[in-house]
Amino acid sequence: MVDLWYSExxxxxxxxxxxxxxxxxxxxxPFQQIDFFESDTFGTFFTLDGLMMVTQKDEFAYHDMIxxxxxxxxxxxxxxxxxxxxxxxxxxxxxxxxxxxxxxxVEIDERVVRLCQRYLPQTASCLEKDTxxxxxxxxxxxxxxxCAEGKYDLILVDSTDPVGPGExxxxxxxxxxxxxxxNDNGILINQHESPYYPSYARxxxxxxxxxxxxxxIARIYQFHMPTYPSGHWLFGFASKKxxxxxxxxxxxxxxxxxxxxxxxxxxxxxxxxxxxxxxxxLKNDD
Amino acid sequence: MVDLWYSExxxxxxxxxxxxxxxxxxxxxPFQQIDFFESDTFGTFFTLDGLMMVTQKDEFAYHDMIxxxxxxxxxxxxxxxxxxxxxxxxxxxxxxxxxxxxxxxVEIDERVVRLCQRYLPQTASCLEKDTxxxxxxxxxxxxxxxCAEGKYDLILVDSTDPVGPGExxxxxxxxxxxxxxxNDNGILINQHESPYYPSYARxxxxxxxxxxxxxxIARIYQFHMPTYPSGHWLFGFASKKxxxxxxxxxxxxxxxxxxxxxxxxxxxxxxxxxxxxxxxxLKNDD
Numbered sequence: 262m263v264d265l266w267y268s269e270x271x272x273x274x275x276x277x278x279x280x281x282x283x284x285x286x287x288x289x290x291p292f293q294q295i296d297f298f299e300s301d302t303f304g305t306f307f308t309l310d311g312l313m314m315v316t317q318k319d320e321f322a323y324h325d326m327i328x329x330x331x332x333x334x335x336x337x338x339x340x341x342x343x344x345x346x347x348x349x350x351x352x353x354x355x356x357x358x359x360x361x362x363x364x365x366x367v368e369i370d371e372r373v374v375r376l377c378q379r380y381l382p383q384t385a386s387c388l389e390k391d392t393x394x395x396x397x398x399x400x401x402x403x404x405x406x407x408c409a410e411g412k413y414d415l416i417l418v419d420s421t422d423p424v425g426p427g428e429x430x431x432x433x434x435x436x437x438x439x440x441x442x443x444n445d446n447g448i449l450i451n452q453h454e455s456p457y458y459p460s461y462a463r464x465x466x467x468x469x470x471x472x473x474x475x476x477x478i479a480r481i482y483q484f485h486m487p488t489y490p491s492g493h494w495l496f497g498f499a500s501k502k503x504x505x506x507x508x509x510x511x512x513x514x515x516x517x518x519x520x521x522x523x524x525x526x527x528x529x530x531x532x533x534x535x536x537x538x539x540x541x542x543l544k545n546d547d
Numbered sequence: 548m549v550d551l552w553y554s555e556x557x558x559x560x561x562x563x564x565x566x567x568x569x570x571x572x573x574x575x576x577p578f579q580q581i582d583f584f585e586s587d588t589f590g591t592f593f594t595l596d597g598l599m600m601v602t603q604k605d606e607f608a609y610h611d612m613i614x615x616x617x618x619x620x621x622x623x624x625x626x627x628x629x630x631x632x633x634x635x636x637x638x639x640x641x642x643x644x645x646x647x648x649x650x651x652x653v654e655i656d657e658r659v660v661r662l663c664q665r666y667l668p669q670t671a672s673c674l675e676k677d678t679x680x681x682x683x684x685x686x687x688x689x690x691x692x693x694c695a696e697g698k699y700d701l702i703l704v705d706s707t708d709p710v711g712p713g714e715x716x717x718x719x720x721x722x723x724x725x726x727x728x729x730n731d732n733g734i735l736i737n738q739h740e741s742p743y744y745p746s747y748a749r750x751x752x753x754x755x756x757x758x759x760x761x762x763x764i765a766r767i768y769q770f771h772m773p774t775y776p777s778g779h780w781l782f783g784f785a786s787k788k789x790x791x792x793x794x795x796x797x798x799x800x801x802x803x804x805x806x807x808x809x810x811x812x813x814x815x816x817x818x819x820x821x822x823x824x825x826x827x828x829l830k831n832d833d
Binding site: 540 | 562565586589771779826
């Protein structure tokens with residue numbers, strides 16, 4: 262067998278590597294470099310511009326945690342906007358709620374969706390099957406700029422890091438347009454980087470500072486993500502009035518009987534409890 | 548600069564690597580292979596039999612979480628036994644509580660202690676300075692076998708993985724001797740491996756099954772540890788009668804005013820909330 266390794270440099274002097282059985286696909290689009298690989302331990306996985314996005318084996322943690330805390334806070338979410346999330350995993354989890362009427366998914370790079378449909382049906386097959394999902398292949402910032410006011414109950418920003426095509430999704434302008442696109446119970450969840458390695462922590466601080474200016478409630482929650490830098494990853498929870506802990510309807514969520522591999526009613530509030538050093542980074546975010 | 552990398556294989560096909568500026572020391576003792584390295588991102592770090600033990604930069608997470616939850620559950624802990632923990636970080640954190648009268652530390656390999664005193668004073672300098680600490684260079688299993696009944700308020704098992712010299716610290720015999728060595732309010736905390744990669748998860752299940760047989764209360768809590776496999780690590784909390792959540796004295800702990808970089812009063816209960824797949828692994832541990 263050929264000795265082939267995929268590596269991601271979490272810092273210049275720290276790297277994480279996975280042995281690759283086969284490179285399934287490699288393509289440069291107008292937006293980014295896309296690569297799909299096959300491995301033993303993580304199954305099929307894909308990278309954008311060389312950075313790990315989704316593996317078959319640990320995507321459950323990310324997709325549980327980006328979707329379910331919002332639905333447990335507001336069980337009557339009906340209209341969902343996903344920005345990014347081309348792999349389909351976020352749409353899949355949001356689609357598990359029967360009361361959801363509409364999931365608009367705005368992904369800048371159609372090729373991510375088409376390749377995930379070919380190589381990662383585990384996350385992407387819902388994109389064809391679930392008729393409530395509508396795909397828009399356009400820029401997320403442009404989409405929210407032109408969006409009708411109060412159109413959505415929930416916006417899920419499932420973006421890459423704030424370099425390359427994801428950059429506009431970490432701006433103050435983007436967050437204020439999200440605010441307008443949400444109704445009074447509206448919730449914004451966003452991929453919020455990691456607190457551990459300094460370069461990621463800086464982006465976390467910058468995003469949090471901007472979201473706090475756009476939304477009266479802005480919290481951060483954490484989870485374990487084995488294939489992401491340091492394994493310690495964050496989402497942001499911002500809203501117009503709902504508090505993710507005080508307003509959580511956990512009994513109602515449990516009654517739905519959804520089977521989840523990571524998220525549960527105990528994890529809900531617990532994930533908002535942050536290590537002291539993370540709390541301090543978030544205080545000094547200006 | 549020479550291109551020198553330390554790697555740990557978390558699975559046969561998954562590895563984590565740190566660029567090394569210099570190998571500071573390498574030695575084979577009767578018990579294990581010890582290596583010290585210098586790096587940019589993680590500062591000085593050392594490995595036993597090639598496995599990552601302690602880095603200067605993220606040891607705070609491990610040492611906060613092995614020590615403080617027990618002290619916040621029982622604020623009157625006076626007599627502490629540490630098994631392993633040759634780097635001194637666990638003794639350092641336990642020594643921060645003024646009411647502690649005695650810390651007996653039983654480390655099988657004196658060379659770990661002596662080398663940490665030379666290369667890692669950040670964790671090891673307390674071993675000379677804190678006169679409440681007594682060092683015993685012997686086998687931990689043998690020590691608890693011969694220990695007087697009810698001698699300790701707290702036992703902290705800061706061990707390597709259950710292969711090599713740490714093996715005896717993952718046996719039913721060890722846990723039952725710990726039970727006897729503890730008084731009625733006694734608490735046992737142990738390094739409990741990771742739930743993510745299958746080989747670690749199996750050890751987690753095996754230990755938990757054994758501890759549950761020896762102690763009426765046996766819980767698991769989690770934290771983020773960037774340099775350990777998957778970044779998702781666990782400790783076990785076992786006790787004769789104290790429940791780590793229901794009996795926690797968090798206000799009393801906060802009044803002590805200890806500065807901690809990871810642990811805090813919110814993290815305390817939150818760390819006992821486990822992802823669904825971990826809960827399920829712990830149920831099926833027989």
